[in-house]
Amino acid sequence: xxxxxxxxxxxxxxxxxxxxxxxxxxxxxxxxxxxxxxxxxxxxxxxxxxxxxxxxxxxxxxxxxxxxxxxxxxxxxxxxxxxxxxxxxxxxxxxxxxxxxxxxxxxxxxxxxxxxxxxxxxxxxxxxxxxxxxxxxxxxxxxxxxxxxxxxxxxxxxxxxxxxxxxxxxxxxxxxxxxxxxxxxxxxxxxxxxxxxxxxxxxxxxxxxxxxxxxxxxxxxxxxxxxxxxxxxxxxxxxxxxxxxxxxxxxxxxxxxxxxxxxxxxxxxxxxxxxxxxxxxxxxxxxxxxxxxxxxxxxxxxxxxxxxxxxxxxxxxxxxxxxxxxxxxxxxxxxxxxxxxxxxxxxxxxxxxxxxxxxxxxxxxxxxxxxxxxxxxxxxxxxxxxxxxxxxxxxxxxxxxxxxxxxxxxxxxxxxxxxxxxxxxxxxxxxxxxxxxxxxxxxxxxxxxxxxxxxxxxxxxxxxxxxxxxxxxxxxxxxxxxxxxxxxxxxxxxxxxxxxxxxxxxxxxxxxxxxxxxxxxxxxxxxxxxxxxxxxxxxxxxxxxxxxxxxxxxxxxxxxxxxxxxxxxxxxxxxxxxxxxxxxxxxxxxxxxxxxxxxxxxxxxxxxxxxxxxxxxxxxxxxxxxxxxxxxxxxxxxxxxxxxxxxxxxxxxxxxxxxxxxxxxxxxxxxxxxxxxxxxxxxxxxxxxxxxxxxxxxxxxxxxxxxxxxxxxxxxxxxxxxxxxxxxxxxxxxxxxxxxxxxxxxxxxxxxxxxxxxxxxxxxxxxxxxxxxxxxxxxxxxxxxxxxxxxxxxxxxxxxxxxxxxxx
Numbered sequence: 001x002x003x004x005x006x007x008x009x010x011x012x013x014x015x016x017x018x019x020x021x022x023x024x025x026x027x028x029x030x031x032x033x034x035x036x037x038x039x040x041x042x043x044x045x046x047x048x049x050x051x052x053x054x055x056x057x058x059x060x061x062x063x064x065x066x067x068x069x070x071x072x073x074x075x076x077x078x079x080x081x082x083x084x085x086x087x088x089x090x091x092x093x094x095x096x097x098x099x100x101x102x103x104x105x106x107x108x109x110x111x112x113x114x115x116x117x118x119x120x121x122x123x124x125x126x127x128x129x130x131x132x133x134x135x136x137x138x139x140x141x142x143x144x145x146x147x148x149x150x151x152x153x154x155x156x157x158x159x160x161x162x163x164x165x166x167x168x169x170x171x172x173x174x175x176x177x178x179x180x181x182x183x184x185x186x187x188x189x190x191x192x193x194x195x196x197x198x199x200x201x202x203x204x205x206x207x208x209x210x211x212x213x214x215x216x217x218x219x220x221x222x223x224x225x226x227x228x229x230x231x232x233x234x235x236x237x238x239x240x241x242x243x244x245x246x247x248x249x250x251x252x253x254x255x256x257x258x259x260x261x262x263x264x265x266x267x268x269x270x271x272x273x274x275x276x277x278x279x280x281x282x283x284x285x286x287x288x289x290x291x292x293x294x295x296x297x298x299x300x301x302x303x304x305x306x307x308x309x310x311x312x313x314x315x316x317x318x319x320x321x322x323x324x325x326x327x328x329x330x331x332x333x334x335x336x337x338x339x340x341x342x343x344x345x346x347x348x349x350x351x352x353x354x355x356x357x358x359x360x361x362x363x364x365x366x367x368x369x370x371x372x373x374x375x376x377x378x379x380x381x382x383x384x385x386x387x388x389x390x391x392x393x394x395x396x397x398x399x400x401x402x403x404x405x406x407x408x409x410x411x412x413x414x415x416x417x418x419x420x421x422x423x424x425x426x427x428x429x430x431x432x433x434x435x436x437x438x439x440x441x442x443x444x445x446x447x448x449x450x451x452x453x454x455x456x457x458x459x460x461x462x463x464x465x466x467x468x469x470x471x472x473x474x475x476x477x478x479x480x481x482x483x484x485x486x487x488x489x490x491x492x493x494x495x496x497x498x499x500x501x502x503x504x505x506x507x508x509x510x511x512x513x514x515x516x517x518x519x520x521x522x523x524x525x526x527x528x529x530x531x532x533x534x535x536x537x538x539x540x541x542x543x544x545x546x547x548x549x550x551x552x553x554x555x556x557x558x559x560x561x562x563x564x565x566x567x568x569x570x571x572x573x574x575x576x577x578x579x580x581x582x583x584x585x586x587x588x589x590x591x592x593x594x595x596x597x598x599x600x601x602x603x604x605x606x607x608x609x610x611x612x613x614x615x616x617x618x619x620x621x622x623x624x625x626x627x628x629x630x631x632x633x634x635x636x637x638x639x640x641x642x643x644x645x646x647x648x649x650x651x652x653x654x655x656x657x658x659x660x661x662x663x664x665x666x667x668x669x670x671x672x673x674x675x676x677x678x679x680x681x682x683x684x685x686x687x688x689x690x691x692x693x694x695x696x697x698x699x700x701x702x703x704x705x706x707x708x709x710x711x712x713x714x715x716x717x718x719x720x721x722x723x724x725x726x727x728x729x730x731x732x733x734x735x736x737x738x739x740x741x742x743x744x745x746x747x748x749x750x751x752x753x754x755x756x757x758x759x760x761x762x763x764x765x766x767x768x769x770x771x772x773x774x775x776x777x778x779x780x781x782x783x784x785x786x787x788x789x790x791x792x793x794x795x796x797x798x799x800x801x802x803x804x805x806x807x808x
Contacts, residue, residue, distance in 0.1 A: 003198070013051065018153050031119075032064070033201065033210060040071045074209050075114050076105040077165075077202040079194055080216035082172055087224040089365040090182050091233055094136070098123070098175035098192040098220045102202070104165045105214075113167045115205040122158040122199040123175070127222065129188030131157055134177040141173050164205065175220075182227025191222040230318075230352075231259045232345055232366040241372045245412035246334040247501040253341055254326035256368030258295065263319035264361050268350035269293060269300065269312040271326075271370075272342040277335060283307065286335055287375065288328040296322030304328075310341065317355065324368055332502040334375045341370040378412025378499045378506050382492070385472065388515040393611075394522040394557025396481040396647025401474060402438070402490040403514045408470030413501040415466050421458045421494035422475060426486040436483065438490070441474040456493075465500060479519065481647055488517040522557035524609070524643030526550060526636065526655035529616050531582075534797035535661040537669050539695045541625045547574070548619040548634050548660040552653070554609040557645050561587060561607070564600040565640030566619060570632035571595055573665050574621040581607060582616045598634070603644075623665055629790070633662045664796060668695035670753060670788045672800035675760055680806060682713075684727065686781040687763040687806040691788075693753035701751040703734070705785040706763070707803065708742040712774035715741045718767040724750040725760055733761065741765050753788075780807040 004012040022028050032046065047063040083099035104116045121139075125131055131152050139147040139159050149160040165171045175192060182188050194200060197213035204211060234256040244251050258266075273284060283306030284291070293300045293312045300312035316322065326341060346352060346364035353360060386404035393400055403422070409415060424436060439449040440459045450457045464471055475490050491514045497506040529549040538545050552561065564579065577590035577598045588603040598619075609615045619634060636658040642650050675688035693699045706720060721735040722745055733747040753759050763781060770777055782805040785794040793799040 018151070019054075035198070036069065038069055040069050042069050043067065044069070072209065073107045073110070074211050075107070075116055075202075075204055076212045076214055077116060077118070077200065078103040078105050078214045078216060079197075079200055081220045083221055085221045085223065087187070087226065088179070090179050090225055090227045090231055091366060092178060092236075094176045094178055095223070095225065096174055096176055097134075097190045097223050099172065100175075100194075100220055101170050101172050102165060102200075103170040104168055106168050112206070115167050116165045116202050116211055117205055118161050118163045118165060118171070119201040119203060120158055120160050121194070121201070122156055123192040123220075124195050125155045125157070126191040126193050126219065127189035128184050129179075129190045129225065130183065131155065133179060133181045133183065133188065135180050137175070137177040139173050139175055141171055146173070165202075179225045182225055184227075187224045187226040189222055189224050191219055193219045226365065228363040228365040229261050229354075229361055230264060230346060230364040232364060232368050233257050233259070234368045238371060240369060241374070243374045243376050243411060244330055245376050245378055245499075245501065246330050246504075247332040247413060247499070248330045250327050251330055251373060252325065252327050252371055253291070253339075253373060254324070254344060254368055254370040256324045256344070257321055258318055258324055258368075259321045260318045263317060263355035265315055265317050265351070265353050265355055266295065266349045267315035267352070269344070269348050270350065271310045271312070271344065271348060272308055273310060274308070274340050276338045284310065284339060287330060287337060287339055289331060291326065291328040294323070294325045294327075315351075319355070326370070330375060332504075336375055336377055338372060338374045340372040343367040343369050376411040378415060378502075378504070379410050380415055380466065380497055380506055380509065381408050381410045382406070382509060382511050383408075384512040384514075386474075386515070390516040390518070392518045392520050392556045393479070394645050394647070395484050395519060396479055396645065396649070397519075397557055398478045398646060400477050400479065400517070402477050402488070402517060403492070404472055404474040405492060405511070406470050406472050407466050409466060409468050412506075413499050414468075415506050416498045416500050417464050417466055417471075417495055418462050419458065419460055419494070419496040420462050420473065420492060421456055423456055423491050423493045424452050425455065425489050425491075426483075436480070436488070437478045439476050439478075441472075441476065443471050444474075481649075483519055484521075486519050488519060489514045520556050522559050522643065522645035522649070522651055523555040524559045524651065524653045525553040525555065526638055526641060526653045526658065527553070528656070528658050531616055531618075532658075532660060533663075535663055535795065536798045537664045537666055537791070537796040538623045539669055540623055540627045540665055540667045542623040544620055545574075545623060546618045546620055547663060548636060548658065549616060550619075550636050550658040551614050551616050552609050552643070553614040554611050554643075556611065558608050558611050559643040559645055559651075560605055560609070561600070561603045561617070562642040562644040562650050563603065563640060564588075565637045566598040566634055567596060567637050568598075568632060568634035568660070569596060570630055570665075571598055571634060573624055573627045573630050573632055575624055576622040578620045579603075580618050580620050582618075587617065599640070626667075627665045628667045630665045631662055632665065634660045636660075664791070666695070666789070666791065668693065668697055668699045668755070668789060670699045670701070670786070670791075670793060670799065672783070672786045672793050672802075672804065674801075674804045677806060680808065682710075682765050682779050682781075682808070683768060684764060685762055686765055686779070687783060687804070688760060689763070689783055689786075689804055690758050690760050691753050691786065692758040693755050695755060698752050698754045699788045701733070701747050701753065702787045702790070703744060703746045704783060704787065705744050706742055707782045707784050708765070709778075709780045710741065710765075710768065711779065712771050712777035713768050713779065714771050715739065715765075715768050717769070718765050720745060721764050721766050722747070723762045723764070725762075727762060727764065738767065741768060778808065780805060782806075 002014040002016045004014045006012045044067045049061040050058040080101045082101050088095045146163040147159040151158040200213050202211045238255045284304040288304040291302045295316035298316035300314035302310045345367040383406050385406045436452040440447045492511045529551045531549040533546050572595040579587045587605050587607045588600045590598050591601045592599045641653045671692045673690050675690045677688045679685050718741045719736050719738050722733045723731045733750050734745045782803040784803045794802040
């Protein structure tokens with residue numbers, strides 16, 4: 001950033017200190033702020049060019065739009081210090097070096113919302129510390145970094161923020177950094193100051209106007225950071241509390257860093273420790289054989305004893321920074337315990353001298369905290385993951401999952417598992433257990449299949465290492481057809497478990513109860529379907545017509561269709577009967593077809609209904625040619641309909657007969673539909689409809705039925721008239737008698753619809769006049785049926801959507 005005042009020749013030279021750097025291939029955006037001492041109604045315009053840079057060529061310029069001053073009271077952004085003076089020891093942690101608030105103070109009487117954006121702020125460091133001794137300097141709000149960039153110029157630092165302060169609210173900002181070094185013996189101080197109100201830039205979000213800046217305080221609080229010749233600092237990435245399994249190598253008991261400004265020698269360390277054990281197990285010797293203290297390249301050791309202090313003999317020279325780690329191997333026989341060493345600090349060393357003059361080192365900062373280490377016994381958790389509730393399965397079912405357990409090490413070392421034994425029970429007849437064949441799967445891979453003998457089954461060849469990620473043990477069964485009934489359970493009761501590191505035996509613990517499986521015969525339940533075709537008119541010669549829909553639900557087992565027995569009348573008017581799935585895949589073709597029945601025998605299909613699922617099937621047929629005015633119906637009888645279970649058994653269906661609708665086979669068809677009626681008028685175009693003919697020949701319309709309602713009209717001279725295409729006497733089909741405006745109309749002329757053609761008809765109410773005593777007029781004209789060739793169209797679902805109505 002840079003500042004300058006306009007001279008008498010209306011120019012200002014803005015210099016940047018430090019220089020504004022524009023990286024190669026990039027673009028920087030600058031904002032021009034001008035303080036005006038003027039009145040409302042004056043116009044200003046500003047232009048500028050680059051006058052000096054390190055580039056070979058300085059090109060480009062800018063000119064603002066004409067800006068007119070106006071009468072407007074802007075928001076005031078009030079700056080105020082917050083917090084209190086504070087002191088810190090030097091470390092690698094972030095510390096607060098300043099705290100301030102900015103209040104969005106809206107002018108009195110203003111009701112509109114005025115949010116403000118704090119764009120940037122420049123603060124001067126008044127303390128003894130140098131800004132160059134700081135790293136990662138930034139501003140936070142509510143624990144979130146809000147400054148996007150900083151510019152440091154000697155003792156001044158500019159923060160770029162662009163942070164929103166809501167209407168009439170106050171935001172608290174924290175200046176934070178890491179103190180890399182401390183230069184002064186008494187500590188470095190940091191006190192930040194907002195020297196000028198122009199060093200804080202805030203604008204109103206509503207219009208971009210710059211706010212007025214006010215200061216309650218100029219200087220923020222003072223923060224002192226104390227340094228020393230030696231700094232002790234723990235490694236923050238290491239948890240201060242950890243659990244380890246017995247036998248674990250390289251257990252970290254402490255980790256950190258020692259930093260020395262000048263070379264020092266540190267010699268012989270004494271560290272006290274605490275333990276939760278007492279009696280014969282008391283002392284570190286029951287946990288460790290040797291404990292190692294590494295400082296830089298120097299390694300000191302202590303042979304663990306029962307006393308409460310560890311002594312490490314040796315020396316380390318530090319010039320700069322040296323990593324520190326205290327570590328050991330937990331004994332394989334270590335008891336459950338929690339141990340913690342004292343923090344490492346300057347006083348922990350018997351001797352501490354400067355290398356240059358052998359004088360004692362007396363000042364230091366910080367300490368390296370030790371880790372609280374707990375010794376765990378290896379534990380194996382066992383949980384059921386099969387998601388099974390008590391379930392009914394069919395006799396002879398194959399590959400049925402009976403039990404799936406997840407084994408996982410929740411604490412300690414990996415374990416080796418072997419020799420799994422399961423207890424198998426059946427509440428009806430224990431001898432039937434000999435017919436159960438079970439296979440053990442480990443993580444989806446079959447280990448071995450065994451035949452149940454008595455009440456147990458063992459898998460001696462199981463061998464698997466289990467860690468914290470866990471492994472699954474799954475038992476699947478193939479049931480014999482002789483196992484016809486009973487409540488079957490399979491539960492893990494014995495498992496050899498050994499700690500892979502210490503070879504100690506691990507207890508199995510509590511095993512969840514198995515699901516209970518009830519062995520029963522497969523069931524196929526027959527029922528009606530909502531997809532059952534409604535009564536329809538089928539054209540002679542039509543193919544692939546759905547005439548009945550039914551559902552089959554499978555219980556206890558997956559099932560297939562085995563036999564189906566359909567009954568009905570006039571079924572000889574159709575042929576090529578098939579049963580198809582809801583996806584139109586052919587499941588079976590009829591084995592016989594008479595006028596009164598269609599049978600499907602010994603169906604051989606891959607299609608099946610999964611256990612506890614329901615599928616919908618359709619009976620499909622082709623309509624014979626040269627059939628006219630023949631009604632037929634078809635039903636699915638429960639008697640004679642069977643399913644096939646997975647073991648091949650034929651089982652009679654249960655449920656109810658499925659009754660279909662009565663359909664009509666005819667050589668001709670007329671479909672009625674509502675037509676567009678853009679000029680709707682009771683006496684000239686009350687309703688328009690179309691009739692489309694298809695089939696063998698033309699159709700003759702013999703009449704129609706209307707249900708009309710009129711309000712506010714006089715109908716004594718009125719009548720209902722139907723015309724073809726347009727209103728003229730030569731296009732009339734038929735009409736009611738005078739005084740009748742609803743009911744049946746007989747068609748005597750213009751009533752033929754050619755095969756493959758569509759005719760349009762117009763319904764009007766002639767002679768109907770407005771009732772002079774009525775305040776409003778409403779009417780409804782509704783076509784409820786059309787008759788052709790002795791057939792009423794409203795009787796069949798595919799001949800029209802009745803009633804067809806027009807209202808006003």
